[in-house]
Structures are given as structure tokens and as C-alpha cells.
Amino acid sequence: xxxxxSVLAAVALAISCQAWSADAPAGPTCNSGPESGWKSPDVLxxxxxxxxxxxxxxxxxxxCDAVYALxxxxxxxxxxxxxVSLKLVGPIRN
Numbered sequence: 780x781x782x783x784x785s786v787l788a789a790v791a792l793a794i795s796c797q798a799w800s801a802d803a804p805a806g807p808t809c810n811s812g813p814e815s816g817w818k819s820p821d822v823l824x825x826x827x828x829x830x831x832x833x834x835x836x837x838x839x840x841x842x843c844d845a846v847y848a849l850x851x852x853x854x855x856x857x858x859x860x861x862x863v864s865l866k867l868v869g870p871i872r873n
Contacts, residue, residue, distance in 0.1 A: 807868050809843040809861045817862035820844060826865055832856055843868055 811817060820837040823844060827834055836847040843859040850856045859868040 807843055807859055808841055809859070809868060811842045811862045814862075818865060823860055823862075823865050840871075845871055847871075 823837065823846065824834045827846065827848060831851045832848045833850075834846055834848045838845045838847075840859060842862070844862050846858055846860055848856045848858075857871040859871060860866065861868055
């Protein structure tokens with residue numbers, strides 16, 4: 780009986796972890812250090828706005844910023860950015 784409970788608990792944990800990870804996009808590792816050194820998403824939004832990119836959402840993906848945005852032609856421009864340097868890391872793949 781104890782083994783059955785342990786197996787059921789492990790299965791429940793695996794399912795809950797899988798469901799939780801589906802909320803955030805899986806992204807690259809930015810090696811961005813402690814969050815205290817990260818720039819605000821608003822700073823990144825201003826930088827992209829100056830490039831005529833309209834940000835619709837910024838999410839945390841690991842230790843990178845996942846940015847969902849539209850360009851001047853209203854086409855999606857979804858990319859990962861480094862939260863300290865604000866440099867483009869790569870595209871978000873769906």
C-alpha cells in the first residue's frame with residue numbers, strides 16, 4: 780500500500796510540473812545573474828518602441844525576457860532578450 784501511494788504521488792507531481800511548465804515558453808538560458816541586476820521590462824519596451832516595435836507582452840522565460848510584439852506591418856515579432864544587456868538572444872519558436 781505504501782508503494783502504491785508513493786507511485787501515485789510521483790505521478791501527480793510529474794503531471795503538475797508538466798502543467799506548470801506549459802504556461803511559460805521554453806527558452807534559452809541567458810546566464811543573466813541575480814534579478815537585482817536586471818533591467819525593468821519597461822526599459823526594454825522603450826528600447827523596442829524606438830525601433831517601431833509595439834510590445835504586447837513581456838514574460839519571464841527562465842532567466843530571459845520573452846517578448847511578444849508586432850512590427851510596423853502588424854506582423855508578430857516574438858523574441859527572447861537578455862534582461863541585463865537587453866540584447867536579442869533569439870526568436871521564440873512555437
